[in-house]
Amino acid sequence: MIAPTIIVIFGATGDLSQKKLLPALFRLFCAGYLPAALRIVGFSRRDLGDEGYRTFAREALAVTAGERKTELEHFLNRLTYIAGDFMLPASYQKLSDGLIVVEGEMGQCANKLFYLAVPPVSYEPIFKELADSGLTIPCSDELGWTRVLVEKPFGNNNETAAALDRTLGLLFKEEQIFRIDHYLAKEALQDILMFRFSNLIFEPLWNKNYIDRVEIKLFESHGIAERGVFYDGLGALRDVGQNHLLQMLALVAMENPGGLDAAAVREARAKVLQALRPITASSDALERTVRGQYAGYQDEAGVAAGSQTETYFRIQAFVDNERWHDVPFYLESGKMLERALAEVVITFKGTESFFCRSKENHHHANILTFRIQPDEGISVLFWAKQRGFTSQLEPKKLAFSYREEGGGSTRIPDAYERVLYDGIAGDQILFTSTDEVMAAWKFITPIIEHWKETPLHQYEKGSTGPRVEK
Incomplete structure (x- = not known):
C-alpha cells in the first residue's frame, strides 16, 4: 500500500494542468492507481481558494468525467488550493503552512510530489526556494519521500543545462529529480x-x-x-x-x-x-x-x-x-x-x-x-x-x-x-x-x-x- 501522498502542482491553473495533469490524475483516481490517502494541492498566483479551484477543476474535467459524477465529486474533495508567487520566499512559507494543515487532516506526515507545470524560466528560482524552505526534506529517514517532477526543456543549450544541473545537484539528490520526457x-x-x-x-x-x-x-x-x-x-x-x-x-x-x-x-x-x-x-x-x-x-x-x-x-x-x-x-x-x-x-x-x-x-x-x-x-x-x-x-x-x-x-x-x-x-x-x-x-x-x-x-x-x- 502506498503511504499518504500529497501532489503539489506549481502552475495549477495553467494549460498543462488544465488539459493534461488534472485529466490524468482523475483517470488514475477512477482506476484505483492513486494512493487511498491522497491530496492534490494547487499552487499558483490566482486568488481562487479551495472552492474556486474545485470549480476550475470541475470545468476542466467536464469531458473527461462524462457521467461519472460521483467519482468526480470524490476526486474534487481531495483538491486544495494555495495562492502564491513562485518568486517570493513568503509564498513558500505560506505553502509550507498549508501543507502542515493538509497533513494534519490526513493524520500523518505524507509523501510529497512537486510537479513543476511552469515555464522553464521559473525552474531555477523554484528549485532554490523549495530547498531553502525545507519543503523537500522528507518526514524522516524512515518515513516518506519528496520528489520534484520537471517538464522539458531542461536548459536551452549545453551551458545553461549544465548550470541548471549544478543547481539541482546542490539542492537535491538524483533520486529526487524526475526530468519528464512524456514521449x-x-x-x-x-x-x-x-x-x-x-x-x-x-x-x-x-x-x-x-x-x-x-x-x-x-x-x-x-x-x-x-x-x-x-x-x-x-x-x-x-x-x-x-x-x-x-x-x-x-x-x-x-x-x-x-x-x-x-x-x-x-x-x-x-x-x-x-x-x-x-x-x-x-x-x-x-x-x-x-x-x-x-x-x-x-x-x-x-x-x-x-x-x-x-x-x-x-x-x-x-x-x-x-x-x-x-x-x-x-x-x-x-x-x-x-x-x-x-x-x-x-x-x-x-x-x-x-x-x-x-x-x-x-x-x-x-x-x-x-x-x-x-x-x-x-x-x-x-x-x-x-x-x-x-x-x-x-x-x-x-x-x-x-x-x-x-x-x-x-x-x-x-x-x-x-x-x-x-x-x-x-x-x-x-x-x-x-x-x-x-x-x-x-x-x-x-x-x-x-x-x-x-x-x-x-x-x-x-x-x-x-x-x-x-
Whole structure:
C-alpha cells in the first residue's frame, strides 16, 4: 500500500494542468492507481481558494468525467488550493503552512510530489526556494519521500543545462529529480525495449551488419497555436529534437541493460547519446542537416519580424560504437506538415540473392515500423511469392494495433498518467538522467550554433517539408 501522498502542482491553473495533469490524475483516481490517502494541492498566483479551484477543476474535467459524477465529486474533495508567487520566499512559507494543515487532516506526515507545470524560466528560482524552505526534506529517514517532477526543456543549450544541473545537484539528490520526457511514457515507445529484447528473431540482426538505416519521425500537422513568443525563442530542434527524438534514438540503439532496473536502463541510453558523432563544423551542418520554416510563420502572433527560428529539421546522426558504426539515423520533425505521425522505421539491408525471375532491379528489404501515434502498433514488411504461376515477389505485412487488442476495448494509458504513476512509484526508467540530458545538449548545441551559417528553407503548409536533397 502506498503511504499518504500529497501532489503539489506549481502552475495549477495553467494549460498543462488544465488539459493534461488534472485529466490524468482523475483517470488514475477512477482506476484505483492513486494512493487511498491522497491530496492534490494547487499552487499558483490566482486568488481562487479551495472552492474556486474545485470549480476550475470541475470545468476542466467536464469531458473527461462524462457521467461519472460521483467519482468526480470524490476526486474534487481531495483538491486544495494555495495562492502564491513562485518568486517570493513568503509564498513558500505560506505553502509550507498549508501543507502542515493538509497533513494534519490526513493524520500523518505524507509523501510529497512537486510537479513543476511552469515555464522553464521559473525552474531555477523554484528549485532554490523549495530547498531553502525545507519543503523537500522528507518526514524522516524512515518515513516518506519528496520528489520534484520537471517538464522539458531542461536548459536551452549545453551551458545553461549544465548550470541548471549544478543547481539541482546542490539542492537535491538524483533520486529526487524526475526530468519528464512524456514521449518516453508512450505505450508503443516503451514496447521497443520489450519487443527487441524479448524476441530472438530480431536481436541478432540489430546491428550494422543487417540494418541499413533508422528513421525517426515526429510530424505535426498544426502550427504553433498561441505559443508564438515561447516557440520563437525555442525552435523545433530544442522543442522536440533534443529530447523526444534523441530519446527515441537511444531506445532503438541501446545495449541490453539486463532487465528493467532504472539505473541500468538510463545508463544504457546515456551511453548511446554519448557516442553520437558530433557535428563540429559548418560544413558538417550543411551536409548532414536541413532546417526549414513554414510559409506564414513570421505572421504568427508573438513571432519576431524576420525570425530565423526553424519549424522543421532533418538531421543525419551516427552512433560511433561497434554495433552501429556508419549506420545513419535520420531524425526528422516539423510543424504544419502534410500529416501528423510519430514513428520509428528500421530498414534492414537487402538480401544478396533473391528468388525472382524479373530482370528489374529489386530492393527486397524488410522494414520494421513502430508507430507511436496515431494508431499505435508494430508492423513488419516482408516479401512473399505472388499467387499463381508467376515467380514474382510481392510485399506483405504482419501488423498489430494496440487499440484493436481485446476487441478495441482496451484503453491505452495517456503518457501523463504513466508519468504521474511512475513518479509516485519512484520508478525513474521513463525519466531522463543527468548524463542523458548533458549528452543530448552536447550533440545539439553545436548544430544550433552552426545553423547561423546555414540556409533556412521555406516550405508550404501541408507539404512534406523543404525540398532539399541530402
